[in-house]
Amino acid sequence: MPTIIIKSLTIAACFIFILTPSVFAEETVHVYSSRIDQLIKPVFDAFTVKTGIKVKYTTAKEAELIERLKAEGKFTQADVLITVDAGNLWLAQNEGLLQPVSSKLLDHNVPFSLKEKQNHWFGLSIRARTIVYHNKRVKPSELSSYEALGEAKWKGRLCLRTSKKVYNKSLVAMMIESLGEPKTEKVIRSWIDNQPEIYSNDTSLLKAIVAGKCDVGIVNTYYLGRILKEDPDFPVSLFWANQDSSGVHVNISGAGVIKFAKRKENALKLIEFLSGTEAQNLFSDDNLEYPANPNIPPSPLLVKWWGKNFKKDSTNLSAAGKNQKRAVMLMNRVGYK
Numbered sequence: 001m002p003t004i005i006i007k008s009l010t011i012a013a014c015f016i017f018i019l020t021p022s023v024f025a026e027e028t029v030h031v032y033s034s035r036i037d038q039l040i041k042p043v044f045d046a047f048t049v050k051t052g053i054k055v056k057y058t059t060a061k062e063a064e065l066i067e068r069l070k071a072e073g074k075f076t077q078a079d080v081l082i083t084v085d086a087g088n089l090w091l092a093q094n095e096g097l098l099q100p101v102s103s104k105l106l107d108h109n110v111p112f113s114l115k116e117k118q119n120h121w122f123g124l125s126i127r128a129r130t131i132v133y134h135n136k137r138v139k140p141s142e143l144s145s146y147e148a149l150g151e152a153k154w155k156g157r158l159c160l161r162t163s164k165k166v167y168n169k170s171l172v173a174m175m176i177e178s179l180g181e182p183k184t185e186k187v188i189r190s191w192i193d194n195q196p197e198i199y200s201n202d203t204s205l206l207k208a209i210v211a212g213k214c215d216v217g218i219v220n221t222y223y224l225g226r227i228l229k230e231d232p233d234f235p236v237s238l239f240w241a242n243q244d245s246s247g248v249h250v251n252i253s254g255a256g257v258i259k260f261a262k263r264k265e266n267a268l269k270l271i272e273f274l275s276g277t278e279a280q281n282l283f284s285d286d287n288l289e290y291p292a293n294p295n296i297p298p299s300p301l302l303v304k305w306w307g308k309n310f311k312k313d314s315t316n317l318s319a320a321g322k323n324q325k326r327a328v329m330l331m332n333r334v335g336y337k
């Protein structure tokens with residue numbers, strides 16, 4: 001090879017060598033997340049190690065993030081919104097804050113029921129909301145479905161979380177989708193006829209069962225998981241609801257690309273990464289949620305406690321947002337506080 005070419009190649013190589021780190025250092029993606037630092041940071045760090053793309057993020061309550069995105073409009077620096085509950089993701093979409101994206105990998109990793117039909121958002125982890133009961137005072141054979149919690153035998157024995165929480169709005173919204181509104185109203189009215197104690201959060205509800213305030217309730221499974229991790233003898237068990245019918249109600253944590261994202265490609269790369277093995281395992285191990293990606297087994301602890309083959313409601317979760325207003329009005333109508 002002529003000397004001049006070798007020299008040029010050497011200079012070019014040096015140039016690339018000098019340039020490369022700074023080019024990578026400028027690759028970023030900005031996230032607004034309602035999921036807490038402790039949960040998302042390990043996943044973001046793993047993404048940076050794999051891709052060289054740095055993740056800058058802001059955490060706040062979902063309502064605050066949505067207001068902020070509305071105010072910032074096209075000047076926003078955010079590329080990705082991460083939040084819990086399909087109801088919240090649907091709200092962000094409805095406010096015009098998200099854009100549809102297409103990704104073969106996400107189509108493969110995220111089941112249809114866990115994403116928005118036009119790909120405005122994707123489920124990243126599954127949060128099952130099911131029945132819990134006191135080990136000594138209730139036999140699992142007495143339980144079957146959400147609907148059956150309205151039976152007279154549960155009068156004065158039922159605890160519910162407040163209807164103000166989005167988890168319950170979404171549960172009822174999904175019931176409206178599968179049962180229709182009149183039948184759903186009958187079910188929720190039968191719960192209220194049983195004079196349930198109402199709690200502000202799932203953890204206090206679980207403790208109320210132990211304290212004898214009630215015998216059964218409905219919670220997100222990871223709250224029971226967190227307690228069991230600390231206290232394996234906690235005398236409350238989980239029952240997978242509606243296994244002979246619709247399947248247990250599942251919701252998600254999920255993500256969407258911001259409409260005015262400045263780094264759309266990186267945003268998509270991040271969401272794709274979050275749907276893959278490494279991130280899915282972190283979600284399941286750290287927060288005791290179920291992987292959204294059906295090819296990835298849940299954390300061994302979850303399998304030990306509750307097995308891995310439970311029937312999940314496969315109705316598309318967009319209905320949690322679409323029917324949310326009707327759900328709220330219905331709960332008000334029947335006096336569910």
Ligand code: FE
Nearest residue numbers: 084202220223
């Ligand atoms: Fe929660």
